[in-house]
Amino acid sequence: MSIARRSPVRTGFVHLALIAYTVIALFPVVLTIINSFKTKNAIFRAPLAPPNFETFSLTGYQTVLTQGDFAGYFQNSVIVTVVSIFFVLLFGAMAAFALSEYRFKGNSLMGLYLAIGIMIPIRLGTVAILQGMVAAGLVNTLTALILVYTAQGLPLAVFILSEFMRSVSDDLKNAGRIDGLSEYAIFFRLVLPLVRPAMATVAVFTMIPIWNDLWFPLILAPGEATKTVTLGSQMFIGQFVTNWNAVLSALSLAIFPVLVLYVIFSRQLIRGITSGAVK
Amino acid sequence: MSEAAVSAPYARTLPVAAKRPRRWHIVVFLLPALIVYSAVMILPLIETLRLSLFNVVDGQPAFVGLANFRVLFGDARWAADFWNALRNNFIFFVIHMLVQNPIGVALAAMLSIPKLRFAAFYRTAIFLPTLLSFVIVGFIWKLILSPIWGVSPWLMDLVGLKSFFSPWLGKPGSALIAVSLISVWQYVGIPMMLIYAALLSIPEEVIEAAECDGITGWGQFWKIKLPLILPAIGIISILTFVGNFNAFDLIYTVQGALAGPDKSTDVLGTLLYRTFFGFQLQLGDRSMGATIATVMFLIILAGVSLYLFGIQRRIRRYQF
Numbered sequence A: 001m002s003i004a005r006r007s008p009v010r011t012g013f014v015h016l017a018l019i020a021y022t023v024i025a026l027f028p029v030v031l032t033i034i035n036s037f038k039t040k041n042a043i044f045r046a047p048l049a050p051p052n053f054e055t056f057s058l059t060g061y062q063t064v065l066t067q068g069d070f071a072g073y074f075q076n077s078v079i080v081t082v083v084s085i086f087f088v089l090l091f092g093a094m095a096a097f098a099l100s101e102y103r104f105k106g107n108s109l110m111g112l113y114l115a116i117g118i119m120i121p122i123r124l125g126t127v128a129i130l131q132g133m134v135a136a137g138l139v140n141t142l143t144a145l146i147l148v149y150t151a152q153g154l155p156l157a158v159f160i161l162s163e164f165m166r167s168v169s170d171d172l173k174n175a176g177r178i179d180g181l182s183e184y185a186i187f188f189r190l191v192l193p194l195v196r197p198a199m200a201t202v203a204v205f206t207m208i209p210i211w212n213d214l215w216f217p218l219i220l221a222p223g224e225a226t227k228t229v230t231l232g233s234q235m236f237i238g239q240f241v242t243n244w245n246a247v248l249s250a251l252s253l254a255i256f257p258v259l260v261l262y263v264i265f266s267r268q269l270i271r272g273i274t275s276g277a278v279k
Numbered sequence B: 001m002s003e004a005a006v007s008a009p010y011a012r013t014l015p016v017a018a019k020r021p022r023r024w025h026i027v028v029f030l031l032p033a034l035i036v037y038s039a040v041m042i043l044p045l046i047e048t049l050r051l052s053l054f055n056v057v058d059g060q061p062a063f064v065g066l067a068n069f070r071v072l073f074g075d076a077r078w079a080a081d082f083w084n085a086l087r088n089n090f091i092f093f094v095i096h097m098l099v100q101n102p103i104g105v106a107l108a109a110m111l112s113i114p115k116l117r118f119a120a121f122y123r124t125a126i127f128l129p130t131l132l133s134f135v136i137v138g139f140i141w142k143l144i145l146s147p148i149w150g151v152s153p154w155l156m157d158l159v160g161l162k163s164f165f166s167p168w169l170g171k172p173g174s175a176l177i178a179v180s181l182i183s184v185w186q187y188v189g190i191p192m193m194l195i196y197a198a199l200l201s202i203p204e205e206v207i208e209a210a211e212c213d214g215i216t217g218w219g220q221f222w223k224i225k226l227p228l229i230l231p232a233i234g235i236i237s238i239l240t241f242v243g244n245f246n247a248f249d250l251i252y253t254v255q256g257a258l259a260g261p262d263k264s265t266d267v268l269g270t271l272l273y274r275t276f277f278g279f280q281l282q283l284g285d286r287s288m289g290a291t292i293a294t295v296m297f298l299i300i301l302a303g304v305s306l307y308l309f310g311i312q313r314r315i316r317r318y319q320f
Helices: A008-036 A038-043 A057-065 A071-099 A107-119 A123-137 A142-165 A169-180 A183-196 A196-212 A214-221 A231-241 A245-274 B011-019 B026-050 B067-074 B075-113 B119-131 B135-142 B151-157 B176-188 B191-200 B203-210 B217-244 B249-255 B268-276 B287-309
Strands: B054-057 B060-062
Touching: A008 A038, A008 A245, A008 B075, A008 B135, A008 B176, A008 B191, A008 B203, A038 A169, A038 A245, A057 A245, A071 A107, A071 A142, A071 A196, A071 A231, A071 B026, A107 B026, A107 B075, A123 A214, A123 B026, A142 A214, A142 B026, A169 A183, A169 B067, A183 A196, A196 A231, A196 A245, A196 B119, A214 A245, A231 A245, A231 B135, A245 B119, A245 B135, A245 B287, B011 B268, B026 B054, B026 B287, B054 B075, B054 B151, B054 B191, B054 B287, B067 B151, B067 B217, B067 B287, B075 B119, B075 B176, B075 B191, B075 B217, B075 B268, B075 B287, B119 B176, B135 B249, B176 B191, B176 B287, B191 B217, B203 B217, B217 B287, B268 B287
Parallel strands: none
Antiparallel strands: B054 B060
16 A cells, blocks of 8 residues: 555655665775775775776785784784673673562662663763772773673663563473472573573674773773774874875774674664664 | 563562572672672762862872862863863764754654665665774774865865865864764764664554545654654653763864864863873873763763653653
8 A cells, every 4th residue: 555655756766865875874984995905096096996906905904914913902802892791691681680580679779770870871980990990900901891891781781681581481480490490590591591682682782882992992901912903993093194005904904893793793783773672 | 761660570479588588599690790880880980979079189189079170160271171172062962963863863764664675775784884983983084084085075076066175174163063973974873773663663553544544755754653753762862962971982083182173172071081191291180080070970960860850751652
């Protein structure tokens, strides 16, 4: 019925508008990547042309890979992100289970307390976080970043996961109890496998801000050995501002992992958002 | 937040509770999250608020009451910087609300047209910039807007507007707008997705009823769909508010810690960074850093409270 009503002209305009915006969204990224494979002359003479036999060059990548320790930065980012997500999911799911499954004194107060962090950014406590990390001797360690990101990710994780855990059938859990399962076994063996889709959504939501964060790496772990990709490329590009090949290649290298992850997880992410995980 | 959060049926677990007065597993389940969250987030936040009431007097930390705030608002140099940052931050927020959110709503409205071809592709492509880090986004746009590379003038020449090009990021009058628009470009995907989800959840019957009454096209969007997605627009507004008044990375990447030219892109986040860590000749000042963080906290708290108690309760929610 809606098809019959909609004129092809209108649909055409809709496509035109969407294509126009898609071009705006992708153009800067594509421009960076194609120019990173070109010689310096070609970058300036014909910025929009894709690389060809004459203009193809990898000098930028050579500079980046010899001058900056990108493999090391990449490794740091992966460690920080993966370990933080692990703890966010484990601790978050445990707390969410306690809040959604048991009735105890202070339950809703606890829920509110954990929800503060959804709205109030952890950055505002930076002054005291740095002080605490200095006192604990954790400055310039990945542990500092992992602790901060775990705390940052927990509130939203608890909130989303407890919504999902309420939908797990009570009969199933009671059957487990009758069979003599402990509360821990009920959580780990019955409930966790059932909320796996929600865990994946939370993982994706937690991952993006951690991977992209510049503030905490800059403040808590600016040392060469603990730089993340985001901080590493920020500093590297800052040093090589005039070397366009190097800058474009460094940017492309920083974009690449995000692109790969997006291709893998985009369906999960979009389903997570559109299924109302963030209400 | 969810209304049903607390009222789930728990009656069943009550007898169990009566039999076992201490249920240690609840503590075990809650404790790890509570410890990390309290130790790394809540306590530092409180400590930062507390530090804003202290300063170094004669080499010793001392309680100074509201003196730090008096300096921030009263001292000519501090006040100039602070009000400048606050004003810029407000403009930054207003540009997001006026540009990012309407574009997001428009894109979502187009994407939610039933049986639109390539909708999944458009959605995926338009959301991509949101996932990139500020560092990547900042540098890419810095290159594109750079008069040295000449991509922007060349593109504007295509539509005959070359004479309007100027190095926007380098001019005090346009730098803030340029930086805001870069941020809008990056984040338009979030309002788009949330509105899209809200539009999809409108039941078919409501739309059909509207069509039976002869309300279609634009009228249908304004009269039927927009009122139904108002709660989603409210959430987007508060998310934008919190994100904007906490912004730092993009401006630090594009314009540096000094937020140039001439502090025209300085927002509270960059002011906090410069104050706390110092830059060039200025030394870092922990007390004043905590003071600025406290002011940011109060601004964000005020915005969130206004939303939770003023706006969210008044928005009518329709249950289907």
